[in-house]
Amino acid sequence: MGEESASAGGAAVTLRSLLAFEDGHALRLLCAPAAPGTVVRRIAVGLDDLRPGQEGVLLLAVGAAPVAGTVREAARRGACAVVLGEADEGLVPAARDAGVALLARAEGTGWAEAAALLRSALSYVGAGRVEDAGPPPDPEAAPSLAVLAARVAAYVKGSITIEDTRLRVLAHSATGPGADALRRTVILGGRVPDWRVAELRRSGLLRALWTSPDVIHRPADGDSPERLVVAVRSGREVLGSIWAAADGAALAPDAARHLRTAAGLAAPLLVRERLRESGTAHRREAALRGLLHGLGDLRTHAWSLGLSPDAPCAVVVAERRPAGRSQDRSLDVLVLEISALRPGTGVLRDGDRLALLLAGEGAAADHERAVRAVVRDLDAAVSSLPDAAAVWLGVGPVVVPEEAAWSHERAGLVVRALREREARALAAGRPRPLRSSDAAGVGASLEVLRLLDAVRPVWESGAGPVHDLVRADLAGGGELVRTLAVWFETGHDVTEAARRLLVHPNTLRYRLGRVRERYGVDLDDPDSRLLLALAVRLAAPPAS
Structure with a gap:
């Protein structure tokens, strides 16, 4: 029953x-x-x-x-x-x-x-033990974090808050009579308020927190007391942070040492906190993946993510140049930044690519402006990292949730267009272009990429002199294909193309002559020239 x-x-x-x-x-x-x-x-x-x-x-x-x-x-x-x-x-x-x-x-x-x-x-x-959008808590986790916060507070002679990467308060020590107004606001609100997050970002402290392995000191400033903060890590992964604030008196002289010790003790507790949320995270990731790739029941995916059917949404794709360095943390910093900027943003990571689903309220035009502001902040955050790999940010159009796959596709195309523009600019010795844009910012490049993707299957199933030329040359190193690519890009300007290729103009003319003599492709014939131009653009596999 x-x-x-x-x-x-x-x-x-x-x-x-x-x-x-x-x-x-x-x-x-x-x-x-x-x-x-x-x-x-x-x-x-x-x-x-x-x-x-x-x-x-x-x-x-x-x-x-x-x-x-x-x-x-x-x-x-x-x-x-x-x-x-x-x-x-x-x-x-x-x-x-x-x-x-x-x-x-x-x-x-x-x-x-x-x-x-x-x-x-x-x-x-x-029984009220879990919030509407959250999984059941581990009964051990919160008390253990609270005990840790109380013990650390006694050692550092100040007040302690333990926060996750979304700047939500997971535990805190008792609030003394000397506690400042900000600490009371954070504890009562359960998270760091937005204005404070913006201040931490502007000052660079938040970025330093996510990237520095040591305790960061922030001196007293007006009504704001002295503070120490350290990130809690599991290996290279940032799990959260511990903040110590002076509570009516100066912090202990060895407070930084105690905070470092506490960070090590907090790591397994925050891992447990992460696991506590894994059930909801599993469902959200499956729903987000389905929504961004247009798979399954889109209305159900939107419901699972808590999105109303008419909520304005836009997808931002961030793609990192393959770093070749295991220590590159540009995408990790982007995830932390977006968590602080817009908690609740859907984040899907696949290798060197992030897809961010930013949902809002109200008019589409207002949301579009908000998304552009977020992208500017993300671009600034990753650009300020020393020795970080290049990251391109593509912005998709504002749509309703059920059309998120289209916004995702367009954002990915914008990233491809930005990458190609940068490669051409560097080859021509021009200044590096912007690494973030929407569809309007890349102009015709977006439609060219769509056309190339559509024509690729037709090209790959074809045959003839142009196919023979491209396949044979690529098998031998691709010198002729690279030469033709630069020649087409410079509008058939032999002098400029030779300059970019670092060869004599006569060498370039000789190579172009081989196109006709060896493969029978007439560069004066407009159809042959068009087919060859497409073939050269399609010679490399499409970027995913």
Whole structure:
């Protein structure tokens, strides 16, 4: 039989908070509910367990036929969500029409396991032990961090806060009578306020924190007391930070030493805090990946990320030049910067590339301006890093969540255009162009790349003199292809092309003569010249 929700005496339990409790391996969300804040009050097992007049029932469809009629009947009897024995995408339209969520057991998960998981989640979340968008906390983690904060405060003779990389307060020591107003604001708000984050960024302290291995000292300034801060790391990964503030008196002379020791002790506790959030992170990453690549049910992905259907969104792609140095941290710093600038930004990392989904509210034009400001800040952050690899930032258009894949595609094309422009500028001895832009900033280059991508399969399946030339020359080192590329780029200017190639103009003329004599390609014929120009641009594999 079904069981009543613990929410009767505690917090309201939404479907999103219920799903955040588990790690995404037992239940699969096929279709989001019509109402984003759908409340679950009870779990029912089988259609016969649905009681007339009730609402907010999550039905485990045990023994029911997996047909559209089952979904519609469950909705009629008050179900807000239906869990199927196995995934059936064909029932999604019926669920949408009925306004209910549709889930399925993962392979290898039995009904008893699914029921036990959901009942535990309903009891746990309803008791108020977990926020709507967060997973259940590890009961050991927060007290341990709090004890550490109290002990360190006693050693350094000041006040302590332990924060994650999003500048949320995970633990703090007791607040004394001499605590400054900023510390009280941070503790009461549960995170560093936006104005303070902006100040830390402007002063360079935040960037120094994420990149420096040692304790950073900030002297007293007006009403702001002396502060020490150190990053908590696991290897090269930054997990958070520990802040010490003078609390009515000077910090202990050896406070920095105690803070360094505390950072080492805090690392495993913050790793545990990260693991506590892994269930929600797993679901968010799967939803974000689906949304950015246009895979699966896009409305359901947007719902899982907490996005309203008409929220303005834009995708920013950041791509690092392959560093060849394992210590390059440019993308790591970008992730930390965006976490501080806009908490909640969707971040997807694949090798040397980041995709950022920035969602907002209000008009698209306002969000577009906000995104441009964020990109300027990110560009400034990574440009200031010493010896960091080059990073290009491409901005996609503002769209609704279901069109995020298009914004992602355009942002990626902008990055490719920026990279190619920089390569051409360097080859021509011109100043390096900007490394961040939107589609308007790269002009026709964007459409040229789209056309090249479209024509590539046609070229690769073709044959003839131009194909023979390109394939044979690339097999021999590609000297002729590189020569033609520069010749086309300079508008057939032999003198300028020879200068860029560091050869005599007669050498260049000789190479062009070989195109006709050896391969029979007439450079005076406009069709042959057009095909050869395309072939040269397509000679290298497309950038992903």
